[in-house]
Amino acid sequence: MLNYQRYKKFPIFHYPERSWMDKEITKAPVWCSVDLRDGNQALVEPMSVEEKIEFFNMLVKLGFKEIEVGFPAASQIEYDFLRNLIERRLIPDDVTVQVLVQCRESLLERTFQCLRGLGRAIVHIYNSTSVLQRDVVFGKSREEITDIALTGTELVKRYAKDFDGEIRLEYSPESFTGTEMDYARDICNAVIEAWDAGEGRKIIINLPSTVELHTPNVYADQIEYMSRNLSRRKHVILSVHPHNDRGEGVAATELALLAGADRVEGTLFGNGERTGNVDILTIAYNMFSHGIDPRLELGNVREIQEVYERCTKMNVPPRHPYAGKLVFTAFSGSHQDAINKGVQMMTERRSPYWEVPYLPIDPADIGREYEPIVRINSQSGKGGVAFVLGSQFGYKLPKAMQREFADYIQRLSEQQGEVSPEQIFDVFRAVYIEAKEPIHFKNVRITDTDNGDDTYTSLVNVSYLNHGVMKSFSGAGNGPIDAVQAGLDQELGIEVKVLDYSEHALTSGSGAKAVSYIHLLDEKSGRTSYGVGISSNITRSSIRAFFSAVNRMFYQEETEKAGRQRVEESKGAGSASSLYSAL
Incomplete structure (x- = not known):
């Protein structure tokens, strides 16, 4: 038995003032792809510079306006990648790149060196604030953790003064979901005040579900509480960065949008640490399915998947929403x-x-x-x-x-x-269309006689092969099919009745063909059978359907054997021989 007693819940944040459950998603958020940073760091084999450039170009093509490109102070390849983007002028004017950095001066200095030449960038600083991390990782008090965030904020302000372009600050209280809400509120407000957020100087407050700890409704309560209690709220872009540890990342994100989030950080196909980040594609396609413009160009998921799999060396599962090989396939x-x-x-x-x-x-x-x-x-x-x-x-x-x-x-x-x-x-084809033996319709002559009362009598003369021997018969009726039925009944000594008949065009244009379906009843035995005929002439297609049904009703074994042979001959000798073993 599972030892479930080893585990306990993180205390649930109770927020009875919630209002998000009465709202609906009506527009797309600001999307920020973190594939090249958060997604890349979770790969067994991280992307090379050229692979990251290809991936970046795809993100731009998809319409992402904010893209986190990496942690340039952490490694040379991260640094070189961003420099390549800048020096090769690969960043469009309407796209803002985002860089991640810890709240340390040496790292911030190198980060700003890497950013030179850009007109605009988001500098994303973070430090962990959860009860567990404060206790077992840092051994620091609330006040000491807050000092780290404020030190980072002041350092960004100082380096931003000497930067030629525009810098927007993003702050993340990492492991937000495991942080007491009053403390999450206080540390974020302290950063907002230190940055002096205001008109033309917005700040991004990013609230990550670094590890999913609760059901999505709890995350939504946390987001709504923060949205209502952040200072200078109109100058704050409230962002969420959900992970998927409980398999609820998409649901948590959608509820967070109801609760006041303005922006979503995530990855394509949910790549990321452990069970991954939230899948931006799934959220965007969910919006699309409700008639909402996702504000991303997602009309070719196969192309997106091809680039993703080649660059990341990861595979999209067959049951993955929207992109999976089997998600639009029904077997039932x-x-x-x-x-x-x-x-x-x-x-x-x-x-x-x-x-x-x-x-x-x-x-x-x-x-x-x-x-x-x-x-x-x-x-x-x-x-x-x-x-x-x-x-x-x-x-x-x-x-x-x-x-x-x-x-x-x-x-x-x-x-x-x-x-x-x-x-x-x-x-x-074998069972119906090629059911042409042993009685094989060859030709027909039809004469219509006016009866003088707005009705006509059709007289037919039909040529056909019976077990390879050419024969003919005549018949009369109120139409060609009725006349063929009367003549064939007498010719073969059978009694059949037409139960149903339908037809439709198979193709359009001058070479159009028609297909006819006929349902016959053998009045002696009560058996029924369908037949199918095809011709560019609707009368001939209906007569072929009649012969097909008669062959299947009275000569089933011979008919199916001949049908199999005709199909095999058309496909190449023996190529379809095993196909009909169950027939």
């Missing part, structure tokens, strides 16, 4: 059926809004259009199979036919596992 039969119906209904209603069950956004809107939404395995159902045939191959199967065809794919998936769209179509 009921899910597939709902998606299929949702897409059809949205098309029929011509709705300007995306409303499809199980898909909060259209995958195509973020560059995922080339990936299958529905993938077929043994858990799938008729709706999923129908969706694949419709979305990828243009066949809109009648509802009753979906179940009949899905049974073939179910048997195949139970043998081999996942069934690809190409395999599904190959089976569909």
Whole structure:
């Protein structure tokens, strides 16, 4: 049994005055990427200068206006990276770089040396304020910890006086979530006063969830309390920097925005120490899914993922929100059926809004259009199979036919596992379209006779092969299909009835083809069967569908064997031989 008694909660901050739970997110915050500092320091193999430059360029392309580029006083590679950005003029005029530095003079001096040549920068100082760190790491009192923060603030002010550009101070009480709120308030207010925040001299107060200690609602209470109790609030940019130790970073950030946060520091795909930083992409796409402009250019998540994985040597998990390989894929039969119906209904209603069950956004809107939404395995159902045939191959199967065809794919998936769209179509061709034996329709002549009462009688003469022997028959009816039915019934000694018929265009333009679906009933046995026909001539496609259904109803074994052979021949000898073992 887990020894849960080794652990205890950090005291919960009680804040009954909270009002954040009645609010909604209506706009994007100021985004600050910390991929190149916080994210980079957590990599097994940190990025090289050139990899960091490529990553920086991507962040700029995505629309980030604030980017933390590193800790230039900590290592030569960090220093060289920022100097490369400055000297190669890679920082656009509307982008502000941010540097992290501890509250020590030697480090601040080197940091400002690295910043020379910039017109604007954010200098981010920090020191840990939590009960635990004050006790076991620093062994210092509240007052001594506050002195560290104020010393750092005064040093930044002094170096900023001799700096040619504009310096904005950012202060973080590191391990904020483990700090008593009255002390977090006091140390932040002391820094605000020491910086003399005012008009044209704003300060960023960054409140990090350095280690997640509570549920997201507690973090929101802490943020709202601080927002209400910071001095010179209108001159303060309240920032949050959540981590993900409890797997709640996104939720904590969204609640923090409700509670008054103006700015979010995070990383792409949540890279960072331990379980990572908050994932900016997920928050931004969440806003997008609610019709809010995320103020980032995120229309191609695949491209973002490619650069991220190459530069960081990290992989995006297949179930990662929005970017994961499988997040827009349904295997469940009921899910597939709902998606299929949702897409059809949205098309029929011509709705300007995306409303499809199980898909909060259209995958195509973020560059995922080339990936299958529905993938077929043994858990799938008729709706999923129908969706694949419709979305990828243009066949809109009648509802009753979906179940009949899905049974073939179910048997195949139970043998081999996942069934690809190409395999599904190959089976569909073999079972229905190529069901041309042993009675093979060849040609038809149709004559319509006016009955004089605004009705017509169709007379047909049909040529066909019966087990390879050319034959013909004639028939009459109130239309070509009715006439073919009458003639074939007499020719073969059968009694069939048309239960349903539908058709639609497969392609557009001068070479357009039509597909016909026909549902027949054998009135002697009560059995039913579907047939499918394709032709550029709608009458020929309907007659081919009729012959397909008759072959499948009365000559099933011969028909399926011939269908498999036709598909195999078209794909290359033997290439599809194992595909139909379950049929």
